Amino acid sequence: MIYYVCNCIYEESYMSLQYAILGLLDSFGTMSGYDIKQRFTESVNNIWEADLSQIYRTLDRLESNELVNSIPDPSSSRGRKIYTITEQGIADLREWVQQDLILETVRNPALLQIFFARHTPPERFRQQILDYRQKFTEIGTHYEQIESMLTELIECGWEDGFYQHLTLLLGKKYVQMTIEWCDEVLEQFEKHITGDEDNG
Template sequence: MSLRHAVLGLIAELDGASGYDLLKMFEISLANVWPATQSQVYGELGKLADAGLIDAAVEGPRGRKEYAITDAGRAELHRWLVEAEPKKPMRDETLLRVFLLGSATPQEAQEYMRAETDRLDGALDDLAALDGKVDWDDDDLSRYGRLVIEYGRRSLAMRRDWFEWARAEMRSFDEPAR
């Protein structure tokens, strides 16, 4: 997913939004899928405006701009949603570390695996807390947002379960071969 399309999609779904509004939506809804910093969001807004994909529809106090998606922006969002093949994430630093754990002591390897399991438990707790904070509605962002929250739950639980399994497997590495 690109930041460009995340911003376009949020502006389309919110029927216009300021940079501040977008940052709050990223915090609440997209941080677990596609985090973005203030400078990234505001930089992308400038690029989208320069490309004619959004317009500053309303300017408010202290230079606050509310952006609206243009017809060209809707066309680009639609093209990306239905035509562009999603890029598959190729890198996973956590699993790279697991692959190279043979360079650590067995105790350090076990501790790494335990810490990762604990981190995933914490992430699951954070996701449950976020789900409880969101005022879910019947709009599209809520409907599809709930699907993404459930994906997050299942994905994190699967990773946690795998780390527990792998940690148990690693204990057998020190046992003599029979």
């Protein structure tokens, strides 16, 4: 019998995006929507993804709720806005970060593919795992670069850098665990294939 673990959804995804944007505005100051997207790519994207359209929709909602203010960007001729977090936005952010930590909702398409991999030819399956391992090796290298940058910022007294580094520690451990898991999958797969051949 197969048992499934049900992950409870504790927050709508837009709520987490809302606080990610508030946090970035609090940490880095006034920014345009495009600037916020760039900050996502450089930092928060490692733990929470968002495209530009999602960011702008969320900024509109935040402004309606008076959690951010916007003014026209004087350097732009295209009607671009720049956003600043309000005192109420800071208060909401502080209240949110002090709540109990939220359990993640797991959606892993790679594991879903492997779950039904009986339909995958052995050579293809082997290559899929090797490619997956390589991707995580590259992610690990990227995390090392981020860690080096954060270390310099922390040494310069940037308080946010310390807490951002704590999230990076989990990312690094997850990468290492996934690489080790890939190695174990390949080892067990080879034994499984060999056993099938011997029994055939």
